[in-house]
Amino acid sequence: MNWSGYYKLDWQDRVQYLVDHHLIDGNQAELITENYNPVGDQLVENYLYNFGVPTGLLTDIKVNGEHKSVPMATEEPSVIAAANNGARMLNQGDGVRAAFKQRLIRGQVIAINLEDAEAFQDYVEQHTAELLAVANQAHPSMLARGGGAKDITIEPLDINTVAVDILVDPCEAMGANVVNTMAEAVAQDLRSAGFEILMGILSNYATEALIEAEVTVPVVALKTKQGMTGAEVAEKIAQASHMEQLTPYRAVTANKGIMNGVEAVVLASGNDTRAVNAGMHAYAAESGQYKGLAQWLVSDDGDYLHGYIKMPLMLGVVGGSIGIVPAVQLNQQIMGNPDAQTLSAIVAGVALAQNLAALRALVSSGIQAGHMALQAKSLALQVGATVSEVPLLVAALTKSKQINQASAQALLEDIRKEMR
Numbered sequence: 470m471n472w473s474g475y476y477k478l479d480w481q482d483r484v485q486y487l488v489d490h491h492l493i494d495g496n497q498a499e500l501i502t503e504n505y506n507p508v509g510d511q512l513v514e515n516y517l518y519n520f521g522v523p524t525g526l527l528t529d530i531k532v533n534g535e536h537k538s539v540p541m542a543t544e545e546p547s548v549i550a551a552a553n554n555g556a557r558m559l560n561q562g563d564g565v566r567a568a569f570k571q572r573l574i575r576g577q578v579i580a581i582n583l584e585d586a587e588a589f590q591d592y593v594e595q596h597t598a599e600l601l602a603v604a605n606q607a608h609p610s611m612l613a614r615g616g617g618a619k620d621i622t623i624e625p626l627d628i629n630t631v632a633v634d635i636l637v638d639p640c641e642a643m644g645a646n647v648v649n650t651m652a653e654a655v656a657q658d659l660r661s662a663g664f665e666i667l668m669g670i671l672s673n674y675a676t677e678a679l680i681e682a683e684v685t686v687p688v689v690a691l692k693t694k695q696g697m698t699g700a701e702v703a704e705k706i707a708q709a710s711h712m713e714q715l716t717p718y719r720a721v722t723a724n725k726g727i728m729n730g731v732e733a734v735v736l737a738s739g740n741d742t743r744a745v746n747a748g749m750h751a752y753a754a755e756s757g758q759y760k761g762l763a764q765w766l767v768s769d770d771g772d773y774l775h776g777y778i779k780m781p782l783m784l785g786v787v788g789g790s791i792g793i794v795p796a797v798q799l800n801q802q803i804m805g806n807p808d809a810q811t812l813s814a815i816v817a818g819v820a821l822a823q824n825l826a827a828l829r830a831l832v833s834s835g836i837q838a839g840h841m842a843l844q845a846k847s848l849a850l851q852v853g854a855t856v857s858e859v860p861l862l863v864a865a866l867t868k869s870k871q872i873n874q875a876s877a878q879a880l881l882e883d884i885r886k887e888m889r
């Protein structure tokens with residue numbers, strides 16, 4: 470097959486090309502057509518169709534004194550139920566408090582093959598004001614909004630390599646493109662001054678945008694239907710949380726659980742999930758050992774469970790695809806059209822809610838009871854149940870306590886026999 474120039478075809482011809490070359494059949498072309506979206510066609514290259522991600526609601530999480538409803542986009546069963554469950558417990562205290570100390574994005578301009586790295590550093594120090602002006606002239610509207618390039622720091626990388634780091638306040642944007650534009654302008658300026666510059670690019674390791682969130686939950690909110698007291702559950706959650714500081718094998722799983730919620734809100738809010746993920750995981754390993762991002766401790770009097778999380782989070786409420794995709798605008802509206810800091814506080818709150826629900830399940834009934842009960846619906850669809858058969862099969866699976874593909878298939882056959 471010759472794919473050269475495929476990207477120049479219009480959408481209909483791109484789909485027809487797949488049919489003509491037997492990559493898809495006519496029914497599948499229809500599926501693509503049903504899911505065509507003109508906005509999608511403008512957003513990505515070689516566009517075929519919009520791949521739908523189910524979006525559900527976290528109905529109520531109290532963050533910085535405000536009750537928020539939060540759309541979450543995820544394909545994984547039980548994540549949204551768990552977020553609701555976690556938030557239900559967090560809300561029984563005063564809710565989550567979350568804030569940034571600063572919120573800046575970093576651009577790196579990397580100078581290489583320096584004959585005298587110290588002389589280069591002196592040059593940058595002496596020309597800091599000029600370099601900041603070059604950065605700000607590259608995107609003047611950010612300065613006009615009260616943001617823009619704020620500081621320049623120097624990061625020696627080896628004997629003849631130095632990164633000049635520009636720290637930028639992107640206001641309500643995430644700032645990746647803004648910073649890249651500034652970094653390239655500074656790179657050009659340094660080239661004109663005679664230095665060899667390898668590249669200018671933002672860093673997704675957002676250590677100047679660390680959000681800290683904390684919550685205090687009365688232990689009574691944690692008691693289980695199976696009879697564990699809140700105090701018992703709290704004690705075990707604190708122990709479980711400590712394990713994440715001891716072994717990276719446990720920490721990665723716990724952080725995956727946190728990302729269940731974080732990524733679902735980041736995606737629904739039109740933000741860049743990859744940027745958030747990369748920064749989060751790097752930060753989890755900042756001590757040299759990968760650790761859990763959240764920590765839970767029982768208060769001295771035993772009455773409260775205290776949760777804390779600190780993570781890099783650079784999100785925007787303008788820029789990128791945010792203003793373009795109608796579903797994103799809808800999701801922002803459901804959250805009350807938050808500003809960038811409020812959206813970040815919501816995400817940090819969801820991180821705590823998600824982690825609390827997962828840990829509580831792990832140390833009480835185990836994860837499978839809640840997770841697999843909700844997974845049963847996907848399993849039913851997987852084995853070919855029709856939409857009207859799904860509730861019957863889910864009920865049968867839950868009763869059988871054998872939530873796997875083989876038993877789903879067998880139970881579906883039984884249901885069909887009975888229906889005949």
Ligand SMILES: CC(C)(COP(=O)([O-])OP(=O)([O-])OC[C@H]1O[C@@H](n2cnc3c(N)ncnc32)[C@H](O)[C@@H]1OP(=O)([O-])[O-])[C@@H](O)C(=O)NCCC(=O)NCCSC(=O)C[C@@](C)(O)CC(=O)[O-]
Nearest residue numbers: 547548550551553554557722723726826827830836839840
């Ligand atoms: C699944 C539950 C919530 C059941 O929990 P439950 O205690 O059986 O549920 P409940 O019926 O008592 O309901 C309690 C609350 O949960 C919410 N809730 C309950 N069901 C629903 C639902 N269908 N849809 C929406 N919300 C739901 C809802 O807020 C409800 O309050 P109410 O509205 O009744 O006042 C619980 O077992 C749980 O939180 N489990 C954790 C599940 C989880 O974390 N799933 C993520 C996938 S596993 C994973 O990827 C990560 C992990 C776990 O490995 C991370 C780690 O290891 O740390």
Ligand SMILES: NC(=O)C1=CN([C@@H]2O[C@H](COP(=O)(O)OP(=O)(O)OC[C@H]3O[C@@H](n4cnc5c(N)ncnc54)[C@H](O)[C@@H]3O)[C@@H](O)[C@H]2O)C=CC1
Nearest residue numbers: 610639640641642643644645646647741744787788789790
């Ligand atoms: N490594 C990474 O993370 C990279 C990410 N990206 C992508 O970059 C996009 C985000 O970049 P941005 O620079 O945030 O978007 P952007 O390029 O759309 O810039 C934001 C725009 O919004 C305008 N704006 C209007 N009102 C504003 C306000 N109140 N505050 C701030 N800006 C305002 C700015 O002037 C600017 O033109 C995302 O789509 C991301 O996926 C791009 C390159 C690399």
